[in-house]
Amino acid sequence: MEKLLEQIHSPGDLKKYNIKQLKNISQEVREFLLHSLSQTGGHLGSNLGVVELTLALHYCFNSPKDKLIWDVGHQSYVHKIITGRKDLFPTLRQINGLSGFPKTTESMHDIFNTGHSSTSISAGLGLAKARDLAGDDFSVISIIGDGSLTGGMAFEALNDAGRSNTNLIVILNDNQMSISQNVGGLSQYLSELRTEPIYLEVKDDVEQIFKKIPRIGPSLIQTMGKAKESIKYFFIPGILFEELGFTYLGPIDGHDLESLITVFQKAKKMKGPILIHTKTIKGKGYTPAEKKPCSYHGVGPFQLATGKPVQSVAQETYSQVFGETLVRLAHKNQKLVAITAAMPEGTGLDFFAKAYPKRFFDVGIAEQHAVTFAAGLAAGGYKPVVAIYSSFLQRSYDQIIHDVCLQNLPVIFAIDRAGIVGADGETHQGIFDLSYLSHIPNLTIMAPKNKEELIQMLEFATDFNGPIAIRYPRGSVSNQGSNIYTPIVHGKGELLSKGSDMGIIAIGNMVDTALEVIENLRVKGYNPSLLNARFVAPIDETMIIQMATQTSYLFSLEDNLVSGGFGMQVMETLMKYKLNHISFHAFGFPKRFIEQGDCKQLYARYKLDAISITEQILTQFDKTKGEVANG
Ligand SMILES: Cc1ncc(C[n+]2csc(CCOP(=O)(O)OP(=O)(O)O)c2C)c(N)n1
Structure with missing residues (x-):
């Protein structure tokens, strides 16, 4: 039998199904996520935790008219599956492939780019205000995890949104986890709010509840007077959010489709800022991930049956x-x-x-x-x-x-x-x-x-x-050159190779590349110097001056933008000491946002691998030599 998920190419397709079928779809989504991420890696636990939540959101709201904003965005895979990007999952997080985060350039259903945490409420409030100013009518829904709620921006936005009189729905996806166990007073507070259906009802008004108590109810309300407010504190969970100006709904079981759909439908009709508190389990449905949510937050390719990584050779990082x-x-x-x-x-x-x-x-x-x-x-x-x-x-x-x-x-x-x-x-x-x-x-x-x-x-x-x-960089350490030991002196570099015809000044991770480059250059008959700069600030001016007096060709290598980066510090030194005769070129990333991809591929794409740098140095060297000779 064909899977229901195969027939879903946009959120509209989801709406044809009943709750029972939606439950089957949630099962299929989990199977798909597990199968796909076991091959590519990605943010597994967070996505397994939001399957029902995402299905219910797309079931109740009309994306892209209604705006879904995912905080951090690492949990947006299910949203991507439902919005027509399922077939791209084999390319997830690869060069030219599907992004692991929402991207406005990737789909009209991705409303706001994310990657860093705690931005969704601010962005949501902005979109909601823009809607109001334009006289439009749609829902704006910010989905934020309890981990991301610990970020200052989230607090700033709650504070602002709560008194904004703006229709905005914030969904708090509370799994008690950040990447590690979540921390802080708010997390503690949330953990004490229990999922009980009565709370949804209580929201309408505490008074209504008391009125229902035969005989004593009404008189109780009368005699309570101001005490009513404090009783509200006792009965209503999420009072913290209420006091900030939000209508708090929940907490509800974030894996229960019926509850989710009920509360979303209700929230859609309500006015003002609303906070829906859902409780979910990170890694839901996959035992290894449920047991060790921190280890399965982000994974490389893994064996489905055991959950163990495919590549288990642990290199020192x-x-x-x-x-x-x-x-x-x-x-x-x-x-x-x-x-x-x-x-x-x-x-x-x-x-x-x-x-x-x-x-x-x-x-x-x-x-x-x-x-x-x-x-x-x-x-x-x-x-x-x-x-x-x-x-x-x-x-x-x-x-x-x-x-x-x-x-x-x-x-x-x-x-x-x-x-x-x-x-x-x-x-x-x-x-x-x-x-x-x-x-x-x-x-x-x-x-x-x-x-x-x-x-x-x-x-x-x-x-x-x-x-x-x-x-220092991500990933495994370099042990190259570890037999050379020179003590660290403030503001001093380390001369790794003394040459005569050109000088290379490299910083950090790029020293490895520079070592390869000078080998390549030696093969071509050149005799370059290599300075391991060690310090970007204060930069080793003495050494740079010395190199500049020994050669007319200097090159800097860094894995930062050239703009404002290490090369510009070298340049500043050359300018400061009026070393104008030097032909200088800074190698680093161009002033643009560098896309996803395997690091090796990216270095090659931006011509920052040893072979490309060698070629460019040779071209530069020959060109300027020619110019100097002709001049
Ligand atoms: C500013 C910033 N700091 C750190 C991170 C790294 N980070 C990514 S996800 C995450 C935890 C998010 O927890 P939560 O919002 O609860 O989402 P969950 O994965 O538990 O669903 C962290 C710390 C980040 N993305 N942005």
Whole structure:
């Protein structure tokens, strides 16, 4: 028998079915997700958790007229399946393939691009206000997880939306999980709200409930007077949201299609801001994912029967080295404390959390708070290490400037996932950090070339008295050149190769590529110098001047945008010392958003792999040599 899911190509197709059939469809969607993601990898647990929720949304609302906005967007796969993109799933998160996040360019059903958390309520409110101004009539629905609700923007938006008098539906998908167990007071509050049908009824009015009690009810209401308000607190769950100005509906079982459909139909007719609280299970329907939701939040290809990864050769990652080194350093330095914004596993801080639970802080998805909280700890005499992914640290720009660097506080920024990250695409590429950090006064910025250097830099940073950032890439460590050991000196690079006809200055991850490039150039008969810059700020001016006096050709290599990045710091030095005779070229990413794809493919596409760089250097070298000769 043909599967019902095969007949669904748009949300309209879904509406033909009855609840029983919808239940079958939810089963088919789960099977499809499991089969497909076991091959490609992706955000498994979150999507298994929103199957019924997504079906019910598309059943009750009319996308794209009604606007569905997915917070973070990693849980939008079911939405993609229902909106005609099922057949693209074999290309999920690959170069030129289906995005793992909502993308307005991919479908008219994707209303707002996401990837970073806690934006959906703000975006939803904006769309709702735009609708009101234009005199339109449709529903706007923001779907946000309890993890994403810990982000400051979500609170700011609730605060604004609650008193906005605007029709906006916020669906809180509460599974008690962020990537790890969710944290904080709000999470605790939500966990105490239990799913009981009476609550939906209670919403209409507490008074109505009391009126129904024979004889004593009405007189009770009369005598209660002001006490009524406090009784409301006792009877109505979600009073927090009510006080903010939302009508709170729930909590309801987010896997029960009937309840979901009932409450969505009801919400559609109501006025003002509404918050529907659904309780779901992350990884629902797949035992390994239900048992270990954190491990199945995002997965690579896995064996369906066991849930085990297809590739199990675990290579050591920079995050692991960071986490393990920090534990060792914390043993020696009692003042060392560590902070994560909801990414203990991803950053490698889970080691630290186990070893020093009292000195470890998971602040929720709150990068801005994380940084200022670290500044406070530093002001209080501690040595905070804030570990945040490069792209998420974008949120903390002002906190880094205003709260840390302006006061010259000794905060260590461990910037993970710097450079391109691959499959997560535009929203997650860590290619802006050197541009948004290098101009900040007082901030020292380093990038290690390999595992050993990351360890050295962490040791250096813990002894350093001022704000300091170390940026390192996603994935397995490089061990190249680890037999060479030169101590870290503030603002000094490491000369890896002394040559005569051209100089290459590489930073961090790109030193590996540079080593290949100089080998290629040597084969072609050239004799290049190679400087491992180590420091982006302060940059090693002495070494750059020295290189510039020995050759007329300098090249910089980085895995950041050229615009505002490391190469521009080299350029600034050349300008500062009037080294105008130098032919200089900066290799890095162009000023554009870098799409998803395998990192190797992306390096090749942007001509940042060793072969392409060698070719470009040779062309440049020959061209300028010709110009110099002719001139
Ligand atoms: C600003 C920002 N910080 C961190 C992340 C990484 N991240 C992606 S999903 C997620 C957890 C989201 O939890 P929740 O909203 O509850 O969704 P669930 O996966 O549990 O359904 C985190 C921390 C992010 N996307 N954006």
